[in-house]
Amino acid sequence: MDLKSQKNFFQPRARLLLQLGDKLIKNENIALLELIKNSYDADSRWAKVKLVNIGNKDKGYIEIIDEGEGMDIEIIENVWLEPGSDYKENLFRKRVRTPKYLRLPIGEKGIGRFGVHKLGTKIELISKRKDKNEVVVKIDWNEFAKNKYLKDAKFDVFERTNPEYFKGNRTGTKIIISGLRSEWDKRMVRELYKSVFTLNSPFHKTGKFRVELDTDDPKLLEKMPKWDDVEKFALWHFKCKIEGSEIKEFLYEFTPWASLTGVKSRKITEKDDYINDRSTLVFEEKINGKKKESILNLSKNYGDNDNPKTIGPISFEGYIFDRDKLTLDLSQHQGITLLKDYLDEQGGIRVYRNNIRINEYGEKGNDWLNLDMRRVNIPAKRVSNNIILSVIDLNEEKSSALIEKTNREGFIENEAFNDFCTSILYTLNIIETLRKDDKDTIRRKFNPTEKQEPVINSLGKLRDLVDSKVEPESLKIEITKHLVKIEKDYNHINEVLLTSAGIGLTMGVGIHEVQKVISELNYLVKEESVPENILNLVKHLDELIENYSDLFRQAKNxxxxxxxxxxxxxxxxxxxxxxxxxxxxxxxxxxxxxxxxxxxxxxxxxxxxxxxxxxxxxxxxxxxxxxxxxxxxxxxxxxxxxxxxxxxxxxxxxxxxxxxxxxxxxxxxxxxxxxxxxxxxxxxxxxxxxxxxxxxxxxxxxxxxxxxxxxxxxxxxxxxxxxxx
Structure with a gap:
């Protein structure tokens, strides 16, 4: 016979929450970033992180404060105190946005708060929602280690009818963490600063989210870069206004660093002949199988007579950077690693309408203008998302032809949206052309010459030839991809070349073989030979380089x-x-x-x-x-x-x-x-x-x-x- 157990349910141990935090939250930085994300989700303009005496575990504490919607007792009891709550996940799935800044939640799992114990053993949370009482939660995580079962680990949750912190009409949340688990050193604080820094945007927009990090010991953040320091790396700045069929205003600025001696700055506006000759928006279309250039008019009516719709004026501003290692090392600025992290997180072109951000555009991984693919085609000229920081501003009343999707994730991809993208890419192409001239000036003066780097120089010439002579486009893209990989692998070999005579001789033979194949490729492209032959040679070269690269990838530790x-x-x-x-x-x-x-x-x-x-x-x-x-x-x-x-x-x-x-x-x-x-x-x-x-x-x-x-x-x-x- 079957003997039925009387315990047919899970009875979680109190230390389960501590284990959750330990396993799911990797380190102190991530624990703090999770709390900062909560401030973003709460529709706050900012989150302030304050570190006080954190080199002392017993006396130090950490504060996180925001001015968001705050929480009332109902949310605290039914959401905040429920591990794994699906509250935010449901909001995200239903595309429910915050009332002020129309944000979708970025913290969906409901577990971030349990990483707080990674920071300290005690937490005090104070929160207030509009027209609600101030709520206080006090938790001593040590109690979870002392008690056997989760239901036995008690803590204080209460309301204040007379608020002590969020007085008057103020709302928001404040978290104080004490009994620190770690003694924070300078390196930990600086790593936190870097993580926080990538969340901030350089453009002053209503609805942006700003994170401030403050400490009672200024030496901990001494010499850490601010946005002004990141901006110093930007060699190029542009600001344009597009309206109707014209680029009405145009500003292009190239400002070389002081260390780039002999390289002159320049400033170009709509008054220059070069821009004036190109200010009319044009695009290429096929009519009866033939390519024809037509004028683009953003002021045309995309609706009907009863309901006219236009795109209206477009403001387009941004900064462009050079991430080439040889060039960056010439900058003499501090913070190159942070610059790269910042561009990886914030890079791209974002869109705002009446200062409210249109989500998706400019998000990491969303290449809505195909910038990265354009750069694969012409890497020497085009910009990619990780070297540009840019915003587009639209007027809501005059851009009615651009219709947001029902889920608010970008615009409906109609005729107006396609024209909008075309106008941005047309303007960006002018900026890229000007930038390439300045970029080439830097390369000629400071980067290796053809004599020093014959293979790289030949590859560059070959890419230019392929771009101008090879058709169809699909074949050009495939060849270019191989050439980009060849250059990357060749550079790897150069960097990993050991100094023994045997390996040096092997490398010499390899370079000679590579140079021969590239010379043949240059000849074939110039003579306009069969494109398939070019592709076969490129593939052969790709494999050749990869084989040499494998010679240097072995080690025993x-x-x-x-x-x-x-x-x-x-x-x-x-x-x-x-x-x-x-x-x-x-x-x-x-x-x-x-x-x-x-x-x-x-x-x-x-x-x-x-x-x-x-x-x-x-x-x-x-x-x-x-x-x-x-x-x-x-x-x-x-x-x-x-x-x-x-x-x-x-x-x-x-x-x-x-x-x-x-x-x-x-x-x-x-x-x-x-x-x-x-x-x-x-x-x-x-x-x-x-x-x-x-x-x-x-x-x-x-x-x-x-x-x-x-x-x-x-x-x-x-x-x-x-x-x-």
Whole structure:
């Protein structure tokens, strides 16, 4: 017979919520970002994050404040206190938008709040909704560890008829987290800043969402970039007004950085002949099988006589960046990594009507103008979403021909929408043409010449020829895709080239073979031979490059102790340090040692190589300073930084810093030494690559260093931690 159990239901343990937070929320940054998303969903214009005394776990606390809709007791009890609530998911599915800024929720799972315990053991939530009482929730997460079952872990939830924080007509939510789980260091705060920074928009729009990060210790965010710093990277700015069939106003500005010596700035307006000759909007259409250029008129009636509809005036403004590594390294600005993160998140062209954002356009992954595909076709000229920050402004009354979809996700793709896109792309094409001239000027002056990089130069010429001569369009696109991949793989080989004679010879043979195939391709395109032959040769070249690339992708690592590894390297070079009277500061010995994945032999050589480099340049600085009778004490600092997934070994000196641009430091046979071969840092770079690590040259402020080291040479070797099974 069957004996039926009396316990035929789940009885969740109290620690389940703690486990949820631990498993679903990766780190402190993500936990805070989840709370910030809640402020966005609450229709707030901003979220303010305040960090107070966070280096002290017992006395520190974190505040998150917004001015959104707030919550009443009903929402707290039936939504906020229900793990996995589908409240926001239903709003998103039904496309229910917030009343002020017409936002769809970005936090849908209802679990983000349980990551709060990742930040601290105590939480106090204060919230007020319009015409409702102020609600307070106080939770001590320690109670969830003490009690066996979830139903036994009690906490305080109550209302205040006389609000203490959100007084008068104020609404919103304030969260205070104390009993911090971690002592926040400078690096953690700066990583949080970077994450928060990518959420902010440079264009002042009603309905934008702004995040502010404040701390009681200004040094934690010292030298971190603001939007003004990101804007400094923008070499190009444009601002246009399109109306009817004309570009009525046009402003194009090229402002080279001070470091781009010899490159002149320029400003072009609608008064210039070049723009005046191109101000009329035209588009290409096929009539009876023949291509014909027609004039585009955005003021025409897209409706009928009883219900006229037009597109009206369009304002189009934006900033364009150059993400080419060689060019960025010439900028001398701090924050290149943050710039790339920001552009990856915020890049694209967004659309506003009466200052209210039309969702979808400009969202990450939504290439509504096919910018990325256009760039594949003509990479040297076109802009992609991750190098442009732009907004389009429309007048609601005059743009009635552009009709929003019922789900409010963009416009209906009718004739008016197609004309709207055409006008934007027409204007953008003019901007791209002007930009290419300026971009080419920079490349000619600062980037490698044909003699230095014959393969890359030949590939560039070949792409231009393919673009102008090969038809049909589908074949042109396929060939161009292969050429882009060829260039990427070729650059990989160049970067990973080791210095042994055997591999060097192999590479020489490879380059010779590649050059022969490219020469044949250039000849075929010029002679307008059969396009299929061109495609076959390109595919052959693609495979050839990929085979050479595979020669450099092998490495064997094992578990090593990070502190012992550094001690071993110092032992190997200790005599030289003493001989040159260099003071070694061993800050790494104060840090807990971690297990890392690496080759001990290769890493010992890499660390010694970097220290040896510092010894050379410290001696050079001493000789220079001796002339002016100023006392100089040579120092090298070695430190260790632990992260969740990797370990950073930092070597810094108090010398004069690197004399070469960062992008040239790891290039083979490039040296700033009088008789140097230029192989030291190149070998270190290759050693790190074969161990799935990195060599980094951090910007000022990334690590907490004394000023004398900030201005010297700073090198970081990043290695993966040993994975726990």
């Amino acid at each position: 094992q578990e090593e102790d990070s502190v012992k590894l550094i001690n071993g390297a110092i032992f190997n070079i200790e005599y030289r340090l003493k001989a040159h009277n260099v003071q070694l500061i061993k800050d790494y010995q104060n840090k807990p040692s971690k297990k890392i994945e690496c080759s001990k032999r290769l890493m010992l050589g890499a660390i010694v190589n970097i220290i040896d480099n510092s010894i050379y340049w410290l001696e050079r600085k001493r000789k220079k300073i001796d002339v002016s009778n100023i006392k100089f004490e040579k120092k090298i600092l070695i430190d260790l930084y632990n992260n969740e997934n990797y370990v950073d070994i930092l070597v810094a000196d108090n010398g004069s810093g690197f004399g070469l641009p960062i992008h040239q430091l790891t290039k083979p046979f490039v040296s700033d030494k009088t008789s140097g071969m230029g192989l030291g840092l190149h070998i270190v770079s290759e050693v790190m690559k074969v161990q799935n690590g990195q060599i980094l040259f951090p910007e000022i402020g990334e690590y907490d260093l004394e000023d004398e080291f900030e201005n010297g040479a700073v090198v970081v070797l990043r290695l993966n931690k040993k994975k726990m099974i």
